[in-house]
Amino acid sequence: MAAVTSVGETPAPTAASRPRGMHVRRQRRLNVFRYVVFTVFGLFFLLPLLAMLRFSLEGSKLGTWSLSAWKEIASYQNTGVPPLLSAIEVTLELAVITSVVTLVLLVPTMIWIRLRVQWLERTVEFLCTLPLTIPAIVLVVGIGPIYNRIQHYSVSALMLFWIYVILALPYAYRALAAGLGAIDVKTLSEAARSLGASWFTVMVRVIAPNMRQAILNALLLTFALVLGEFTIAYLLLYNDVLQPELFAINRNTPNAGVIFSTSFAALLFAFALLLILSYAGRSRRGRG
Amino acid sequence: MAVAATTETGARPARAGRRLSVPSWAGTVPFFAYVTVFLLWPTAIVVVDSLKNPSGSWAFANITKLADPLVRGYFIGSVKLCLLSSVFGAVFGAILAYAVAIGNPDGLIRRLYIAVSGVLAQFGGVTLAFAFLVLIGPVGLLFHASWFYSFPWGITVIYTYFQIPLMVLVFLPAIDGVKVQWREASENLGASAWQYWRYVGGPLLTPAFLGGALLLFANALSAYATAVAWEDQIAYIVPQQIGIALSSEVGLSNVNVADLLALGMIIMMAVVMTGYALLQRRAARWLR
Numbered sequence: 001m002a003a004v005t006s007v008g009e010t011p012a013p014t015a016a017s018r019p020r021g022m023h024v025r026r027q028r029r030l031n032v033f034r035y036v037v038f039t040v041f042g043l044f045f046l047l048p049l050l051a052m053l054r055f056s057l058e059g060s061k062l063g064t065w066s067l068s069a070w071k072e073i074a075s076y077q078n079t080g081v082p083p084l085l086s087a088i089e090v091t092l093e094l095a096v097i098t099s100v101v102t103l104v105l106l107v108p109t110m111i112w113i114r115l116r117v118q119w120l121e122r123t124v125e126f127l128c129t130l131p132l133t134i135p136a137i138v139l140v141v142g143i144g145p146i147y148n149r150i151q152h153y154s155v156s157a158l159m160l161f162w163i164y165v166i167l168a169l170p171y172a173y174r175a176l177a178a179g180l181g182a183i184d185v186k187t188l189s190e191a192a193r194s195l196g197a198s199w200f201t202v203m204v205r206v207i208a209p210n211m212r213q214a215i216l217n218a219l220l221l222t223f224a225l226v227l228g229e230f231t232i233a234y235l236l237l238y239n240d241v242l243q244p245e246l247f248a249i250n251r252n253t254p255n256a257g258v259i260f261s262t263s264f265a266a267l268l269f270a271f272a273l274l275l276i277l278s279y280a281g282r283s284r285r286g287r288g
Numbered sequence: 289m290a291v292a293a294t295t296e297t298g299a300r301p302a303r304a305g306r307r308l309s310v311p312s313w314a315g316t317v318p319f320f321a322y323v324t325v326f327l328l329w330p331t332a333i334v335v336v337d338s339l340k341n342p343s344g345s346w347a348f349a350n351i352t353k354l355a356d357p358l359v360r361g362y363f364i365g366s367v368k369l370c371l372l373s374s375v376f377g378a379v380f381g382a383i384l385a386y387a388v389a390i391g392n393p394d395g396l397i398r399r400l401y402i403a404v405s406g407v408l409a410q411f412g413g414v415t416l417a418f419a420f421l422v423l424i425g426p427v428g429l430l431f432h433a434s435w436f437y438s439f440p441w442g443i444t445v446i447y448t449y450f451q452i453p454l455m456v457l458v459f460l461p462a463i464d465g466v467k468v469q470w471r472e473a474s475e476n477l478g479a480s481a482w483q484y485w486r487y488v489g490g491p492l493l494t495p496a497f498l499g500g501a502l503l504l505f506a507n508a509l510s511a512y513a514t515a516v517a518w519e520d521q522i523a524y525i526v527p528q529q530i531g532i533a534l535s536s537e538v539g540l541s542n543v544n545v546a547d548l549l550a551l552g553m554i555i556m557m558a559v560v561m562t563g564y565a566l567l568q569r570r571a572a573r574w575l576r
Contacts, residue, residue: 030390037387038397041380041452045408048419048449051429055422109319116312124316127323133561134331135510137527138550141534142330142337166326230413230513235534247414247517255427263415271407 049267056260069257073265076258078249084262087245090157094241095226098164099219102172105165107215110176111203114185128173131166136231139163147236157238167232168225172218179214183207220277224270242266334554338547350544354552363552366509366525369440373447374504380448381455381504382497388456389463402460405453412450417517420446439524446514451504458503462496462571499567506560509553526553 059066076084106128113120131139143163150159185207192206193199208215230243239248246259341347353359388401424433424445436442466489474484512527523529526549533546 034387034391037384038401041384044452045404045449047430048416048423051423052415052419054429105319105322109316112312112315117316120313120316124319127320127327130327132506133557134327134554135512135527135557137510137512137530138334138553138557139327139330141530141546141550142333143326144534145333146326146330162326165322169323169327224407224410228410228413228415230517234513234516235531243414243513246418250414250418250517251520255422259418260422263418267407267411267415270410274407275403277406 049264052260052264055255056257056264058257069261070265072258073262076249078252080252081245081248082240084245084249084258087240087242088262090240091227091242094158094161094164095223097158097161098168098226099222101161102165102168102222103215103218106169106172106176106218107208108203110173110180111185111207112199114180115189115199115202115207125173125177128169130169132170136167136229137235139166140232140235143232144236157233157240160233160236160238160241163232164226164229167229168222171221171225175217175221176211176214179211179217180207182214183210217277220273224273227266227270331554334547334550337544338551340544342544350548351551353548359549359552362523362526362529362549363556365439366527366556369443369447369525370505370508372440372444373451373508374501376444376448377451377455377504377508378459378497378501381452381500382459384452385456385459385463389460401456405456407453409450409454409457412511413513414517416449417446417514420449420518437519439519443515443518443524446518447508447511450511450514451508454507455500455504458500459496462493462500466492495567495571499564499571502560502564502567506557506564509556509560 056069057065057067058069060068072084073088074085109124113124147159147163150162188206188210189202192202197206228243229241230247233239233241234244234247239245242262246262249256250259339346339348339350341350354363384401388398391398420436422428423430425436426432428436433442470488470492471484474488479487510527512531515525515528516531519528523532530546530549530553533549
């Protein structure tokens, strides 16, 4: 905050006498301030990533370069940990299931509430943002007994999707609420209804296609969340999921190159997802 | 003809609805059922179990165990870490947000920083701890920080990495909401830049800034994966100790330790998030 104030302070004395010169000089100082800030923060954000990239390219001898850690992603196996590739597969499947279930649960509910039962809107919003207040580490304590029952039926790590949907609710809700807010639901539904559409048709063929962008956003955010989730999978002892797997590999073989290449690949993947999100958002605005 | 048809088809679904006599809120039952089972029930389990003995009888005196020196130590550790990382995150994040906001609204730098912030704010967890380990840890490329494993400084640096981008995301809209006209009006009335920030800009942005800082506090409080990947032998903060208590029920006798710690976290989160909601409402008064 101090820097913000001092930057604002600089042009003060000449404000009345030479407004034009002041403006130019203030602009220049602001630009210097901006580039210094961008450089410093850019370095802070980039350096840890670059260090990770360098470690993923480390050869067998210190200081050499090699791609072996990246090739190992497909084949890494060690005693005491599940094969890395299977953990990646499980995590991707989990991400797909979680995003689909989240959307199937949330999209019809939110549209229906906007159309017919608006008095429930605040309640649903509250419930959907609640997982931000009840962190995963708290949730995992209470979910233990429930997962004991689930494990009677299936011990597959894919069953984690039940709780991952809850973790995804705040992000999916916000994305979908923004999409719903941007279209005139009332007019659209009245028009469709007056043309004889059923409520089902209104939701599936009128409203949902108009919020395609928001649905895509919710999908990608949920996907990225599942890729990075550690707490619940680890503490419920589902060790064949990506993040607990990486943690276990590092415990077995500290600083194994493969954890850096896999982490970096996962990060790039998440970044690509969110870039798609931001790019798709721009192209839609451009058309409208 | 057309009018008659419209009236008839328009009226039909309403009649059908009445005939089935299904209330319109019935469409939201799946959502509420899901949230009840996987969010509200686990939370209730935590609250109830924390007030019971492991044998199952009620013991409301358990709540006083939160003041037990051992338990208190973890909470003090959590508060220390959350305070430090949220203050650094909020101050640096605000500076960065300001530098982003005064630039070209459609510029590349702004787009880049917002997209990157979106990714990095979610980039906690195991990967982040690995990245800092190979940057400044015992095997660090940049330097070997002797304080890397010291609490709270080592972990504060790591937490700040995801706190700054989150602050950028929540504070940028507030800065964007400050209208140029207010600055011009105060300059026309002869205010210096310092006076502008002291009496106009500062007070306008303060609620948004404090709200952002509180959100960062809550964010740090609920983080678990980063802390565990940084240090999994010694517990400094509540989430670490919950993790340890879940895997081995030792420590306080006659208390469900994990549940009790989780209850303490729920209480802290509720206080912080209530403060955040109030400040957000206050901030929204001017900045829309």
